[in-house]
Amino acid sequence: MLKVTFPHIGNSYIPFRTLLMELGVEPVIPPPITQRTISLGTQIAPEFACFPLKINLGNYIETMEKGAEMILMAGGVGPCRFGYYGEVQREILQDAGYEIDFLVLEAPKTHPRELWEKIKRIFPCHQPHDLIRALRKAWIKADLLDQFDRLANHVRARELKRGQVSQLQARFYHQLDQAVLLDEIQRVARQFMEELKDVPTRKDEQPLRVRLVGEIYMVLEPNVNFHIERVLGEMGVDVERTIYFTDWVKDTLLKSIYDPNWRAQMLAVARPYLKNFVGGHGLETVAHTVEAGVNRYDGVIQLAPFTCMPEIVAMQALPAVSQDLDIPYLTLIIDEHAAEAGIMTRLEAFIDLLSYQRNSRGGGKTREVVSGY
Amino acid sequence: MKIGIPRALLYYWYGFTWRTFWEEAGAEVVVSGPTERSTVAIGSKAGVDELCLPIKIFLGHVRQIADQADWIMIPHLIKVETGAYLCPKFMGLPDLVYHALPDVRDKVCVVTVGPRNIDMLQSLKGAALMVGIPERQIPKTLDVNNRLPALYELAKSGYPRQSDLQRGRLRIGILGHPYCIYDRCFNLNVFDKLNGLDVDIFTPEMMPGNMLGIGSGRLHKELFWSLGRFQFDALEWMIGKLKVDGFIHLSPFACGPEAIIGDMLERRIKQAGLPILKLLFEEHSGEAGMVTRLEAFIDLIHYRSRVC
Numbered sequence: 001m002l003k004v005t006f007p008h009i010g011n012s013y014i015p016f017r018t019l020l021m022e023l024g025v026e027p028v029i030p031p032p033i034t035q036r037t038i039s040l041g042t043q044i045a046p047e048f049a050c051f052p053l054k055i056n057l058g059n060y061i062e063t064m065e066k067g068a069e070m071i072l073m074a075g076g077v078g079p080c081r082f083g084y085y086g087e088v089q090r091e092i093l094q095d096a097g098y099e100i101d102f103l104v105l106e107a108p109k110t111h112p113r114e115l116w117e118k119i120k121r122i123f124p125c126h127q128p129h130d131l132i133r134a135l136r137k138a139w140i141k142a143d144l145l146d147q148f149d150r151l152a153n154h155v156r157a158r159e160l161k162r163g164q165v166s167q168l169q170a171r172f173y174h175q176l177d178q179a180v181l182l183d184e185i186q187r188v189a190r191q192f193m194e195e196l197k198d199v200p201t202r203k204d205e206q207p208l209r210v211r212l213v214g215e216i217y218m219v220l221e222p223n224v225n226f227h228i229e230r231v232l233g234e235m236g237v238d239v240e241r242t243i244y245f246t247d248w249v250k251d252t253l254l255k256s257i258y259d260p261n262w263r264a265q266m267l268a269v270a271r272p273y274l275k276n277f278v279g280g281h282g283l284e285t286v287a288h289t290v291e292a293g294v295n296r297y298d299g300v301i302q303l304a305p306f307t308c309m310p311e312i313v314a315m316q317a318l319p320a321v322s323q324d325l326d327i328p329y330l331t332l333i334i335d336e337h338a339a340e341a342g343i344m345t346r347l348e349a350f351i352d353l354l355s356y357q358r359n360s361r362g363g364g365k366t367r368e369v370v371s372g373y
Numbered sequence: 374m375k376i377g378i379p380r381a382l383l384y385y386w387y388g389f390t391w392r393t394f395w396e397e398a399g400a401e402v403v404v405s406g407p408t409e410r411s412t413v414a415i416g417s418k419a420g421v422d423e424l425c426l427p428i429k430i431f432l433g434h435v436r437q438i439a440d441q442a443d444w445i446m447i448p449h450l451i452k453v454e455t456g457a458y459l460c461p462k463f464m465g466l467p468d469l470v471y472h473a474l475p476d477v478r479d480k481v482c483v484v485t486v487g488p489r490n491i492d493m494l495q496s497l498k499g500a501a502l503m504v505g506i507p508e509r510q511i512p513k514t515l516d517v518n519n520r521l522p523a524l525y526e527l528a529k530s531g532y533p534r535q536s537d538l539q540r541g542r543l544r545i546g547i548l549g550h551p552y553c554i555y556d557r558c559f560n561l562n563v564f565d566k567l568n569g570l571d572v573d574i575f576t577p578e579m580m581p582g583n584m585l586g587i588g589s590g591r592l593h594k595e596l597f598w599s600l601g602r603f604q605f606d607a608l609e610w611m612i613g614k615l616k617v618d619g620f621i622h623l624s625p626f627a628c629g630p631e632a633i634i635g636d637m638l639e640r641r642i643k644q645a646g647l648p649i650l651k652l653l654f655e656e657h658s659g660e661a662g663m664v665t666r667l668e669a670f671i672d673l674i675h676y677r678s679r680v681c
Contacts, residue, residue: 048632078597079458087594274468279461309629312423313465316472
């Protein structure tokens with residue numbers, strides 16, 4: 001069986017494994033991202049390429065050690081560098097002496113048939129009903145994962161026994177990854193959702209609410225962003241992640257077909273600060289920060305890889321948003337030199353400031369009592 | 374009415390086009406002076422640290438001509454050809470200016486080209502109407518392929534014309550974005566240094582129009598950055614037609630597209646068996662380091678050409 005691999009991005013390896021299995025090839029899951037992955041990738045990547053590209057390369061090398069024969073990668077049409085990743089990575093790997101096939105999934109240049117021919121050649125189960133079944137199953141898994149994560153972030157901030165939600169989350173990932181049949185998938189999800197809802201929580205105080213914005217890879221991949229969601233959650237902060245894998249797929253793949261103006265709302269929200277799309281998630285970062293300000297969140301944390309162009313444009317706009325809407329924000333730029341201690345210190349200081357600000361405004365515990373608006 | 378045009382970014386491509394347009398429309402044009410250390414200082418103070426040097430220089434120029442002009446033209450170039458962008462920072466340029474220099478906000482006259490309509494004349498017309506130029510005065514034609522400002526800047530540094538080329542001199546191809554090549558403050562006057570070393574230099578803008586699209590067309594996947602495409606075309610021209618002896622690649626520190634393009638260019642140059650020197654510039658670049666590397670590089674090429 002053809003051994004196919006793909007780069008890590010958050011927990012998406014779970015739906016991807018299902019997808020590839022259903023299509024009749026053997027998935028090779030990259031080992032979790034470690035310092036070794038990063039250094040392997042950094043060695044052969046161009047110095048100023050963005051961090052995700054380097055990690056992808058590390059993933060590829062580690063999966064080739066496990067016997068992968070083909071890499072599945074997404075493409076794009078710019079202006080973000082992500083669209084050209086597949087091409088550059090292919091050249092870099094070739095130069096470094098690795099022989100491996102690339103399948104870049106992107107809108108075909110000449111005719112829709114081109115993509116179909118590629119798929120037909122590679123996957124043994126390529127009949128329309130096979131494809132639909134595979135996509136459906138993978139989508140259900142991805143959707144359930146995102147539902148669970150959303151709730152988990154909410155509960156984690158209030159849990160009584162620290163670490164309980166994270167443990168549950170790890171168990172859920174494992175069980176869902178193992179589940180094959182649709183019934184099984186649904187049952188696992190139901191069971192863990194129930195367990196998550198039953199986690200004993202504090203009810204007395206309202207935790208700080210912080211929004212996580214920024215570049216998709218940095219936000220989604222916990223091994224790269226130093227498990228920021230878990231760390232913040234266990235500090236007692238209700239983290240709202242603004243980017244989810246399923247949302248991204250829905251927006252970029254589906255909505256751009258049936259609703260070409262899907263960005264209209266975001267553009268309208270960000271308009272006073274950023275007037276047009278700047279590639280990547282730059283516009284989203286500004287729009288979500290504005291939303292956070294309007295909805296009285298306590299703070300915003302922006303995550304970006306070093307030299308990320310769209311996020312730099314957003315960075316220039318954020319001080320104005322922060323001042324106008326009175327929303328504190330913290331920008332964390334991550335690359336292979338980022339150290340955990342530095343990130344933790346800054347996070348702790350930021351959270352301290354936020355809680356100080358809330359208390360000095362007469363918020364905190366008493367805020368629940370003066371409800372009414 | 375005075376229209377200020379910052380001498381930065383793609384001024385080096387479209388500068389004369391813009392100038393002629395505004396002059397024909399009856400406005401007085403003020404172009405900011407060549408970049409100086411003070412421009413860089415003003416720009417880096419205004420923008421966030423993470424911005425690249427060319428954008429900081431642009432901000433510096435905007436600040437410097439803000440007092441001399443009634444309107445400042447901000448070229449908002451999203452796309453100048455179909456299927457290719459320039460850079461995300463170009464796409465957000467007006468907003469970068471608004472946030473970095475809030476005091477010039479009322480003077481800004483944005484010329485947006487793209488993403489759907491890439492006709493620069495129409496964009497300029499819109500801008501002219503916005504600043505209050507009557508419609509009958511607005512010119513009906515525009516020469517957008519006038520890449521003279523770049524070569525003009527080059528000629529100022531004493532670069533010999535095509536007819537002065539001597540046999541047997543080393544030929545060095547310079548690759549990079551136009552605002553890296555022709556801004557003499559940005560690249561610490563690399564041309565004067567090279568002239569002193571007795572070599573012929575070639576830049577992408579010297580490429581004849583019939584070479585456009587050949588080099589970039591050979592790429593496996595169509596490139597979606599105009600400035601990158603142009604460099605691949607130039608590379609093809611320099612290796613195939615000019616038979617240059619070596620390349621110097623100029624790029625700003627932490628430039629996004631150049632991280633990818635530079636890597637791919639380097640790979641192709643190595644495949645052709647030619648040497649390449651990559652120079653990165655930022656506001657802290659020191660001249661001594663660059664001169665040493667340039668001299669060593671040229672020596673190396675001399676040595677190579679003697680051995681082979």
